[in-house]
Each structure stands twice: as C-alpha cells, then as structure tokens.
Amino acid sequence: MAVGGCLFSRTPMALVRELLRQRRRGLTLARNLTCTEGEFLMVAGAVERIVTAWMSIGLPWGVSKILRHFVESGRVALEEWSHLALGLRFRAAAMGVPFLPTLTMLGSDLIAVGGTKTLQDPYTGATLAAVPALFPDVALLHVHRADRFGNCQIDGYPHMDADIAQAATTVLVTTEEIVSEEETRRHPERTVLPGFAVDALVLAPFGAFPHECYGLYEADFDHFAEYTRAIDARGPTAVADYLERYVYAPPTWGDYLDLFGGERLALQQRRARELVGA
C-alpha cells in the first residue's frame, strides 16, 4: 500500500482513518517520508513493514519514539531507501518498466538494505544502481479537485502522487472538491492524474487534516505538539488513546473534523492563504 503526499503534506488522512477503522492487518506501507499516519498504523497493528526514506513528524519533535519502539523491538521492519531511489521505484512502475538506472545510493550501505542490484551501462560500462519498480496493490491519495471521471488536479508541489497513481494497481482518491468536467477542461495543464488511472473517488473536505493541503490549510503544529507531548509522557498508549478518540469513536469524517472545531480549521485556512499569498 502506497500513501500519497509527503510527510505532513496532503496525506490522505480520511482514507488512512478508514483503513484503520476496518482493522486491516499485515500491510506493507510505502511512503517516502512517513509521519503520524505511520505511527497510527504501527500502534494499530496494521503494518508489518514500512518502506520509506525517513520517519519522524518533523525536526522539532526529534526521533519518533513510536518508530524506535516498534522497530527496535523487531515488531515492524523498516526498509530504508533513499528519497530519490524510492521515488524512482514508483516512477519505474509508472513508466511500465521493471527498473530505472540511477547513481544514487551507490557506495552506501543503503543499497544492500532493499537488495538493489547494480548493472553496467551497455554503452560505456559505467556502474549504475538499478532500482526495482514498486507496483503497490493500492494507492491512497488526496487531491485538491477532481471531476466525476476521476481526472484529478493538485495545486502547488505535486510530490510523487502522479507516479504513485500510475504505479499502483488500485487507486483510491479523496478530493477537497468535486468539479465539473468543464472545469477540468478549462485548466488541463493542472491535471496530474488522468481519470483512467483512478479507480474510486470520494469527496472529503479537509481530507488531509491535521496535515496540510497546499493553499487550503496549514498543518496543525499545535496538534502535533500536543500529540508528541502525550507520547513523551505515556508512549504508544498515548497513540492508542489518540486512535480511540480520533479514529474509532467518531463515526464519520464530519464528526472527526468536529473534534478539531470550525475555529481551528478556519485558522489553518487563513494561515495557508497568507503563505501562498492568496
């Protein structure tokens, strides 16, 4: 399972929440920079393996205690790739080829972690890393707008979502807004996922919250601070309590958002507008 966005940006939180509510087990999570959603999946017992380049909420909160707890005890395997290498694994799959050549990871110990093979350029003989294509069974993505045919548009930085969508077998998308096909055709240059690559689409305003969505709402850093303070005090139990409160208890996404409250959401919207100068 691949999760779109990156770290606390455009994380498909509504989809991750639903996945947790369905009490899935035995999953492998592939995400380049893994944030709170990775901790949720670990504590809920949903993931056995995380394929990533980095995992933490962000520098100010230091090394993830949840990561340390689960990986150092051997309960979750952390398969580490460089950021680019993992990006190229999605891109190889998106392009429909079994590998892509790259210079990155050469000479480092990372190359052995995922079993990356090297090869010789058939023209010059130069050594290259051949990163293997990663075809996720399912991709979870969150976008700014989409039409009823599944054509999706993203504002701001695109992260790797287009590659992930093309790479995955089944693609589930939540969107901040559903627009008419006319609107898609008015700005075709903004479309990053074509409808034929999308399997299911759900309207989910604030669908990444408390993570950010470019131009729409900033990540709720205060919420992260509160969350990490609880972990500092009580360890994984704090995350289990958090899941009870935010994931299992509220029956709908609307009920979930109510836990944050309209004022908080409006504040994060205002901050986002300020930052993008809109």
Place this chain on the structure above:
Amino acid sequence: MAVGGCLFSRTPMALVRELLRQRRRGLTLARNLTCTEGEFLMVAGAVERIVTAWMSIGLPWGVSKILRHFVESGRVALEEWSHLALGLRFRAAAMGVPFLPTLTMLGSDLIAVGGTKTLQDPYTGATLAAVPALFPDVALLHVHRADRFGNCQIDGYPHMDADIAQAATTVLVTTEEIVSEEETRRHPERTVLPGFAVDALVLAPFGAFPHECYGLYEADFDHFAEYTRAIDARGPTAVADYLERYVYAPPTWGDYLDLFGGERLALQQRRARELVGA
C-alpha cells in the same frame, strides 16, 4: 543541436533563422517530428544528419519532396527513432543517466538503425531496449514567457522542451514575453525550465511563426500550402528562394514578420484564441 517544440508547434523559428543566417555547416539536427525548419536546414546545407521520428509538414501535404531529394541522394542521413525512444533519449540525458530501459522498438527494424542495445532486467531477466542518452551540444527553444533569471513558462502542451533543456549543454531560448520575477513566483507550477538550465534568453514575439504557439497564434496553413505548391513546381530551388526572401533578406525579426503583415498575424491570433476558448 536539438530543436524544441514539435512539428509546427512552438518551433524556435527566430533561432533557426539566425542559425541559417550564420551559414552554419555540418550540423546534426535532433527533433522528434521535423517540419519546414528541417527542409530549410537541408536546402541551406546546414545539416548532415537528422535524428528524428518523422519528417513532413503534415498529412495533407504528403511525403516531403525535400526529404526524399536529400535522403535518397545520400546527401543527408536520416537516423530514425521511435517518437517515444527519442523522447526517452532526451529524458535519460535530462535525468543524468546514460540510458533508459523501455519496451518500445523491441522486435522492430528501428532498433538497429540507431544501434540501440538490449539488456536483461537484473531482477526478472526480461528483455528491454536500452535507449542511449542524447546530450545535445545546443538546444534551441521557444517559450511563452520567461523572467530575467531564465525561468521559463510554457502554456498548453509542453512537448519535450523541459527534457531537451536539461539534456543540452547550452540552452538558447526565445520568449514571447519577458515577465517580472514576481510573475514567475505567482505561478511557480507553470515553470517548466528553471533559470539554472538556461544559458541565454531573447525576446522574440511571434518567435515560432508561421508555426503555432499554443493559445497565442495558430500555424499559418495557407502559408504552408503556398510553400509546398512552390516545391511541387520547382523542387529544392523553391526552398532556396524562400530562404532568400524570409531568412537572408530581412535583417531583423521584425522585418521578417512584416513579410507576413500585421493582418495575417492578427488573424492567426484570433484563431488561436478561439481554439483555446480564451
């Protein structure tokens, strides 16, 4: 030398004109779909080799008589690659790798024309074509707008210009408009060439004419018809006369545009606006 745009779309005509005026010789032209500019370069004696997927002005005008004349007589070598393969050659170079794997061209006679090697996927053993990176010495490109740092924006279909710019050693760009850095920062998602990939920038309104520039002016099909009628009547001499009239005689780009006249330019602008619904 790689020429951006594709066929009669966003061809850097002002730059091609200047190249012809400088009476360059012995060039290799790399362009995916080659149009009138390829005929100009052949008749002027500027190119020895054309690396392309297709050459003609367009279906209604049939096979290029100029192409046939120069290639069948052995005066110009036409190295043919599939459209995607040539695109991947630019992309490989843009990515900084010596080749990219692909399925395209496998099994066809095209694979031998350019000496493409095959290789085995190191994971599955599957056979792939390894298309070699193409690093042009010079790229000529035409864009919609750019700022003084060389950040370039293109509207509509991007063709392969971004890959070509990243692939080439020296990048020369003409632009319809020079905008402020503020304007670039207002729509960073439209930037396709970063300033650090661009070596020189020149303002050239209608810089692709009589070829098209998306949203700004449509290609002048009547002009093409007149041009091909002359070739039908007089062969390569007609192109030589054309070059005299449109390339060597008018000293400036403005003088060149005057040969078409403001009314014609305005008409093509109107047609473009109609087509993109602006």
Place this chain on the structure above:
Amino acid sequence: MTAAELLAVVAARELRDDTTVFAGVGVPLLAAALARARHAPRLTLVIEGGIIGPEIAPGRLPISTNEMRAGRRATMLPGITDAFLFAQRGFVDVGFMGGAQIDRYGNINTSVLGTDYWNPKVRLPGTGGANDIASLCREVIIVTPHERRRFVERVDFVTSPAWLRGDGSRRAAGLLFGGVSRVVTTLGILGFDPDSRRMRIEAVHPGVSVATVRAHTGFELVEAAHVAVTAPPSEEELEALRALDPERRFLG
C-alpha cells in the same frame, strides 16, 4: 459515399465506450471522434502530442498530433513522452492508426521502400509514434485503404511490429502485450488466425466479394470459417461523420 467515409464509419464501430484509444491523425482520429459522437461518449482519446481527452471540433480537424486543434478541450496535457508512457504502463486499450505497407503478420512499414535503410529507393516520413503505438497499446487496430501495393508479402522494413514472424517472436522480442487484432480496410475487416497469426478475412463490406479482397492483397489470406458482411453505413453515421469534416479534408 466515398471510400474514406466507409472506412471511417466501419472503423468507428470497432471502438467501445469507456475505453482509451491512442489515435493517429487522419481517418483514425476522425473515426474515434465519430465513435465519441455516437456510441462511445466516454471514449478517452490519447494523441501523441501529449494530449489526453480532447474533443475534436467539427470543421477543425487537426492535421498534426501537435497543434491546438488536437488539444482542444483536453482534460490533461502531460507531454509527448509521458503520453506514450501511459501506453507502456498498460493504460491504453486500443491503438488506432494507418500504415503505408502492411504484411501478412500485420507488421507495418512507414520508413523506407527498398531493402537498404541507408540508401532507400523511397524515403517515407518515418514512424512518428506508430512504432510506439504498435509496441505498447493493449490492442492495435489498423485503418487503411485496401490496395495491393500496400498489402505485401513482406514489408521492406518493420517500422511498427505486429506479430513479427507469427511464431511467438513478438513475445520473444520482449513485447509483453498487444499486437494487431484487426485491420479495417475499404474492402472489409481482417483479423489474424490465432495460431499462425496470419492475416484472415473476417468480414467484407456490402457488395465486396472475398475474391475482390484477395485480388487487392499481395499475399495469401486465410479465410474465417464464416465471413460476415458488415452493415452498411447508416444515414445517421454518415451525417455525423460529415459534420465532423465539412471541408472534406480527410473524407475525400
């Protein structure tokens, strides 16, 4: 009714709704636009100029795959290389294209006539995206006038591979899927024998005999157990088609 009209109408019927078609300009694109206008409104066009989902305007048929007419009202503009990579990834159901020379295994030549590539008797325009469409789409349908000089025993040069030598050589060359399934011509519809991959007469247009098809083909055709007769273009089909090309740029 011109030959091109017949060809476009019959070819359009081959396309199914809710699929994706990589269409070349000319009659293939015209036929795809007709299918969209009639029975396949959710057919997604992919055009090699890096254009996805355009709506071709009546009277504004593109003459190239890289122009505003081809990009009109597109839903996405990913660029040329990425448009082809969608096909390589398996997202494109049908490749829909013409061809200068075609052989009994469906291989197409649009590069050179004559046996020496570097000293050709006739230099043709080249593959463009034809090789890629033929290599990468899940299925390929060729749309072409039926002329003896086009249907040759062996093409001078394999620009676009279909079944190669018919002996599993397509798969052996590394092409994982695809291949030409149909050849829609001005005389009928041809398929390929599933074992030998040799071209097979499957249907003839009204008033055309199997013998006529054979007479216009430069190699021996297999014949299906039952050769169907295509339904003639209806008034509605022709009307919709003519509305797309009122200047008769491609309809002759």
Place this chain on the structure above:
Amino acid sequence: MTAAELLAVVAARELRDDTTVFAGVGVPLLAAALARARHAPRLTLVIEGGIIGPEIAPGRLPISTNEMRAGRRATMLPGITDAFLFAQRGFVDVGFMGGAQIDRYGNINTSVLGTDYWNPKVRLPGTGGANDIASLCREVIIVTPHERRRFVERVDFVTSPAWLRGDGSRRAAGLLFGGVSRVVTTLGILGFDPDSRRMRIEAVHPGVSVATVRAHTGFELVEAAHVAVTAPPSEEELEALRALDPERRFLG
C-alpha cells in the same frame, strides 16, 4: 550568541552568489536563507520537497521540506523526484546538510546505531534526501554541532557516502562527481586532505584551540599547514539571522 547562531553564520559564508544549493531544513536552510539575505541574493535554493527558488519568510521557517513554508514564493515546483534529478544531472552546485554520525572520510549515518541494520540499537529517522544530496551534488558541505559522539572513527552504517574509504572508492562505486568538501561545526571548519581524503582541521572559531577540536573528535584529525581563525559573526550577520528565526525555533 548561541552555538547554533555561530554555526549558521559561518555556514552561510560558505555559499557563493549565482549558485544553486540543495538545503536540508534546520540550520542548513537557515544559513542558506541568511546567505541569500546578505551576500548571495541570487542563490537559488532547492528543497527536496520538489521546490526551487523559494524565499523563506522571517518567522516562517519550515520544519519540513514538504510544506507551504518551504515552498513560499518558489519559482518552480517540479515534484520531489525531479528536484533530485536536477542534482543527478549536475545542476546543483552545493549540497548543504546535517548528520547524526560522521566519520573521518565524511561518510554520514542517519539510519541506525548498532551494527545490525535489521536489529538496531537505536533506530534513527533515516536518510530522507541526505543520501541523494551526498551522492549527486557537485560539492557537499556538512553543517553540524561538534560533539565527540557524532565524530566517530567509523560510522555504524553509511547512509550518505562521502569519500567512503578514502582510496578512490567513491569514484569506483560509480559516483561520477561530488563528495564532501567542508564540515562546518560549532568549533571550526574541517576539510579533507586531497590525497588521503581524511578529515583535516582548516580553521577554528575565535577562542577555540586545535586541541579542543581534537578533544571533541572521536578520531585523529589531520591538521592543515596553516589553521585559520574564522572571523567572528558580525552584528549585522547576527541581526539578519535573528530576524529570520525570531521564535528561535532553530537558533536555540
């Protein structure tokens, strides 16, 4: 003046105008923003979130490479993979980053403490883009607090390769260019002996002795023929720096 302030000011001076720098968040990004505000106004920042040319707003320092604060007023947003590919193509002059553990050849570990990757004593956050920056930029400058536990004889795990074993092994591994040129620390500036590629003391900050640097380093340092003393941060430098981080999120 805090240690982080000293580090940021000295690091900022290493950046030249009209160049491109791939900066990690924290002190490296702060130092790059300072350089831009002072002597290098045309310095182009590249941030691994797929962000090119942003202007970091005072008081709005990003804490991640993938957020609006990092993308503010960018000139281009090519996506993560493509941002790194600019480096692989050779467009990025300087990689500017921190590191948990560093060895005498400049190799960095941000993955695991302990000798068994799959059973680590301490699991660190991981490479993020550090390996890519170290592998692909034309030059790499490390910015780090100078602590004995960080400067180790041999890193437990080479997350980000510098000179590997100092014997040409970087080039032999296939890395065509780059390597760590400087390590800017809270005590001084270290380079690498051009032959042995061993870390070398090149400058100390005012009031710091070579002996102190050695005492805070877990391996033997080479010493440059002439060890310079860095100029102390000026009032102007500190003022500009403090204006960037008024909440002292990274300045301590």
